[in-house]
Amino acid sequence: MSDVFAALFHRPNFLTFVIIFLWGFYIMITRYNLVKKLVGMYLVQTSVIFFLVSISAKKGATVPILLSATGPVQASAYTNPLPHVLTLTAIVVGVATLGVALALCSAIYRTYGSLDEEEILKRLE
Amino acid sequence: MSRHLPALLFLLPLFAAIAMPVACLRHPGRSRPIALAVLSGMVAFSLVNLRGVLENGAVRYAFSGWAAPLGIEWIADGLASMVLVALSLLGLLALLFAGPTSPTDLGGRVVHFYILILLLISALTGIVFAGDLFNLFVFLEVAALSSYALVAVAGGRAVVAAFRYLILGTLGASFYLLGVSYFYAATGTLNMGDMAEKLPHLLTSKTVVGGLLFMFIGLGIKMALVPFHAWLPDAYTHAPESVSPILASLVTKVALLGWLRIVFWVLGVKVVVDDTPVLLLVGVIGALAAVIGAVLALAQNDIKRMFAYGGISHVGLILVGVSQGNRTGFVGGVFYLVNDAFMQAALFFLAGMVICQYGVRTVEDMARIGTKAPWLTVAFIIVAMGMIGLPPTGGFFGKWYIILGALEARNYVAVGAVLLSTLLTLAYFVKLFERMFRERQGGSVLHAFDSPLPFTVSIGVVSAAIILLGVWSDPIIGFLLSYALPPGL
Numbered sequence: 001m002s003d004v005f006a007a008l009f010h011r012p013n014f015l016t017f018v019i020i021f022l023w024g025f026y027i028m029i030t031r032y033n034l035v036k037k038l039v040g041m042y043l044v045q046t047s048v049i050f051f052l053v054s055i056s057a058k059k060g061a062t063v064p065i066l067l068s069a070t071g072p073v074q075a076s077a078y079t080n081p082l083p084h085v086l087t088l089t090a091i092v093v094g095v096a097t098l099g100v101a102l103a104l105c106s107a108i109y110r111t112y113g114s115l116d117e118e119e120i121l122k123r124l125e
Numbered sequence: 126m127s128r129h130l131p132a133l134l135f136l137l138p139l140f141a142a143i144a145m146p147v148a149c150l151r152h153p154g155r156s157r158p159i160a161l162a163v164l165s166g167m168v169a170f171s172l173v174n175l176r177g178v179l180e181n182g183a184v185r186y187a188f189s190g191w192a193a194p195l196g197i198e199w200i201a202d203g204l205a206s207m208v209l210v211a212l213s214l215l216g217l218l219a220l221l222f223a224g225p226t227s228p229t230d231l232g233g234r235v236v237h238f239y240i241l242i243l244l245l246i247s248a249l250t251g252i253v254f255a256g257d258l259f260n261l262f263v264f265l266e267v268a269a270l271s272s273y274a275l276v277a278v279a280g281g282r283a284v285v286a287a288f289r290y291l292i293l294g295t296l297g298a299s300f301y302l303l304g305v306s307y308f309y310a311a312t313g314t315l316n317m318g319d320m321a322e323k324l325p326h327l328l329t330s331k332t333v334v335g336g337l338l339f340m341f342i343g344l345g346i347k348m349a350l351v352p353f354h355a356w357l358p359d360a361y362t363h364a365p366e367s368v369s370p371i372l373a374s375l376v377t378k379v380a381l382l383g384w385l386r387i388v389f390w391v392l393g394v395k396v397v398v399d400d401t402p403v404l405l406l407v408g409v410i411g412a413l414a415a416v417i418g419a420v421l422a423l424a425q426n427d428i429k430r431m432f433a434y435g436g437i438s439h440v441g442l443i444l445v446g447v448s449q450g451n452r453t454g455f456v457g458g459v460f461y462l463v464n465d466a467f468m469q470a471a472l473f474f475l476a477g478m479v480i481c482q483y484g485v486r487t488v489e490d491m492a493r494i495g496t497k498a499p500w501l502t503v504a505f506i507i508v509a510m511g512m513i514g515l516p517p518t519g520g521f522f523g524k525w526y527i528i529l530g531a532l533e534a535r536n537y538v539a540v541g542a543v544l545l546s547t548l549l550t551l552a553y554f555v556k557l558f559e560r561m562f563r564e565r566q567g568g569s570v571l572h573a574f575d576s577p578l579p580f581t582v583s584i585g586v587v588s589a590a591i592i593l594l595g596v597w598s599d600p601i602i603g604f605l606l607s608y609a610l611p612p613g614l
Contacts, residue, residue, distance in 0.1 A: 028292065037292060044299045052306045083309070086259055090302060093266045097295050100270055104277055104288045111284060120285055 454530020
């Protein structure tokens with residue numbers, strides 16, 4: 001059991017990811033307010049993006065811009081640029097999702113006059 | 126020209142969707158002809174593409190000339206090309222069907238509807254062709270975003286359903302992306318072909334197992350597999366009548382196709398993780414989904430909701446077929462996938478038609494139609510035969526090959542599940558037809574049978590397709606056997 005904890009604290013980025021993910025998931029499940037649900041959803045998305053970025057980091061590495069154009073490329077001297085690029089796309093997807101979600105929220109508020117899920121379900125009956 | 130067909134097939138609806146707000150700003154009437162023209166073009170191009178694949182084999186399209194492991198690759202093989210033909214044909218029919226219903230049904234947002242449909246179709250094309258796990262994620266999300274907006278386009282009750290769909294769909298996408306990042310962390314690549322070469326040595330790694338599980342949960346939500354299906358019935362029931370056919374027939378099936386790509390083309394068929402074959406687990410969940418979906422369908426009173434649960438049960442059936450680990454089962458599953466796309470479209474066309482023309486929403490209301498509309502009744506019977514799986518419809522041959530595959534794998538539980546779900550499907554259609562034929566409510570029949578031409582054409586074509594898929598099942602199965610099999614099966 002103790003090595004599990006040791007392994008966890010050896011990789012704090014994984015621990016952080018798990019905490020943010022579960023926190024967001026918890027908010028999504030337990031809150032009745034639709035905007036709060038969206039906050040939880042955004043936390044879940046952000047945690048995955050955080051995880052993706054964190055696996056690209058290397059100890060002692062710098063930004064992925066070649067220091068010299070002629071010498072041989074040392075991969076260990078640069079962080080992995082690909083996850084960052086993926087992250088950019090994932091962030092754009094997340095923003096688009098949030099935009100659609102907020103538009104739906106405002107449409108719900110205009111129709112039912114409330115953002116509380118129980119209140120809305122009561123009016124749907 | 127023909128080399129760029131995959132990209133062209135994707136860009137055509139995408140550019141039309143982007144150009145449409147400008148072109149139709151002052152003339153909303155133009156949106157329908159433009160969308161119909163684009164979809165007709167797609168049908169033609171997808172047929173050309175299919176012929177090219179038949180003659181010259183699969184096309185691996187590298188975007189802007191960057192070859193596979195570095196660049197983004199699209200794969201136009203037999204499976205993708207065939208599904209694309211069905212996809213563009215069903216898209217065209219759904220647009221045709223939407224004509225008479227759309228002005229009232231969509232609350233005046235006709236241009237929005239056509240933009241979103243074109244966007245949805247281009248994203249689905251992207252999923253079908255994607256040869257890269259991250260690419261698949263992006264297109265899944267574009268397709269999902271346009272589906273959320275399409276469900277909510279008319280406002281009213283559907284908006285709440287769309288919100289729930291969005292919350293669950295985004296959760297699914299996050300799980301999928303998490304799985305992709307696990308796979309990337311383990312292999313250092315995102316290209317499917319490249320990953321397929323690197324994965325076999327890594328199957329004992331917990332990273333790969335975890336990633337596979339997360340991807341399965343993510344795509345399971347997208348394809349409405351039974352424990353994760355909660356979003357689907359509400360969204361499809363409350364969506365406008367012009368929207369639900371295209372969502373029901375395409376969105377879940379294409380997500381399922383993405384899952385097939387990952388399991389069969391990336392992981393390989395004979396994957397065993399910790400002494401448990403992955404396919405066995407998928408098959409068990411599929412069998413459960415097939416039975417539970419059909420039971421829930423039997424319990425429904427709203428016809429759209431009943432058909433939505435029918436679709437959920439059929440996703441399970443397809444998974445049962447492909448997970449048998451032999452050629453017969455795989456081909457049966459894929460054939461059933463195409464059939465199911467047509468049958469779902471037909472069911473929601475019919476539901477939309479009876480709702481718009483007769484105001485029939487529940488099973489009890491079906492009595493009002495009675496035998497007053499003979500052609501409608503014939504179409505209902507054909508679709509029911511397909512759903513139950515009676516010859517000569519395509520549904521019968523799909524189920525036949527699925528059962529043969531399960532027998533070949535000596536998986537009698539799967540055979541039992543398929544037969545049980547068939548009986549339950551029979552039961553809910555009997556419930557429907559009993560109302561139609563047995564109850565006499567002479568006075569309440571609204572008016573004589575009259576159907577706008579687009580309704581007649583789209584319902585006629587899908588009903589014909591359901592029978593033709595059965596009549597031509599031999600050549601189609603032969604085609605699938607020689608062009609659409611994953612490596613190693």
